[in-house]
Amino acid sequence: AQSVTQLGSHVSVSEGALVLLRCNYSSSVPPYLFWYVQYPNQGLQLLLKYTSAATLVKGINGFEAEFKKSETSFHLTKPSAHMSDAAEYFCALRVNAGNMLTFGGGTRLMVKP
Amino acid sequence: EAGVAQSPRYKIIEKRQSVAFWCNPISGHATLYWYQQILGQGPKLLIQFQNNGVVDDSQLPKDRFSAERLKGVDSTLKIQPAKLEDSAVYLCASSAGTGGLVFFGQGTRLTVV
Numbered sequence: 014a015q016s017v018t019q020l021g022s023h024v025s026v027s028e029g030a031l032v033l034l035r036c037n038y039s040s041s042v043p044p045y046l047f048w049y050v051q052y053p054n055q056g057l058q059l060l061l062k063y064t065s066a067a068t069l070v071k072g073i074n075g076f077e078a079e080f081k082k083s084e085t086s087f088h089l090t091k092p093s094a095h096m097s098d099a100a101e102y103f104c105a106l107r108v109n110a111g112n113m114l115t116f117g118g119g120t121r122l123m124v125k126p
Numbered sequence: 127e128a129g130v131a132q133s134p135r136y137k138i139i140e141k142r143q144s145v146a147f148w149c150n151p152i153s154g155h156a157t158l159y160w161y162q163q164i165l166g167q168g169p170k171l172l173i174q175f176q177n178n179g180v181v182d183d184s185q186l187p188k189d190r191f192s193a194e195r196l197k198g199v200d201s202t203l204k205i206q207p208a209k210l211e212d213s214a215v216y217l218c219a220s221s222a223g224t225g226g227l228v229f230f231g232q233g234t235r236l237t238v239v
Contacts, residue, residue, distance in 0.1 A: 056130070119168050
């Protein structure tokens, strides 16, 4: 069975600082990996996806993530945080068997002025 | 293109009452999902439909939860009777099919008192 672990349920950064949200996965087959963002009282919006092409994936709003098979990680980064980045971020995994997404527990990002 | 539509947005009921949620997926999307997101946790798949057939309902508490997608388009999720622990956001999502991106609705926030 596959699983996703997000280290740190809460991350706080200053505006302009580097954002690093950690995601580790477990899967017996090569996974597809995703990052979603959820703003308050909203659904989930896709930030970026890894589908076995380039290991460095660029997404919307300046975010990117790097797939590292040796570390079973897919950490999300952004060079400079904006106040508007404050939200909850979810890492998710899908295997080839179907479209079911398995989510991590989420990381709430807080951005301080 | 219209997104995934859900209603109602909010619902408060007493325990042991019944409740139903409605979802209309993106036009043409064959696959529809219902996820349960408990506060502070990642979404958990309840049921997955392919057209009007159930693909996966292994995590659906079938003694109280039911879902249908009779015409292969919109879907309803019902809880009868509700328990306090059913308080959560119920997210509907859809995708064009196997391998397609999954798009989420805004969710229905259920509070059971």
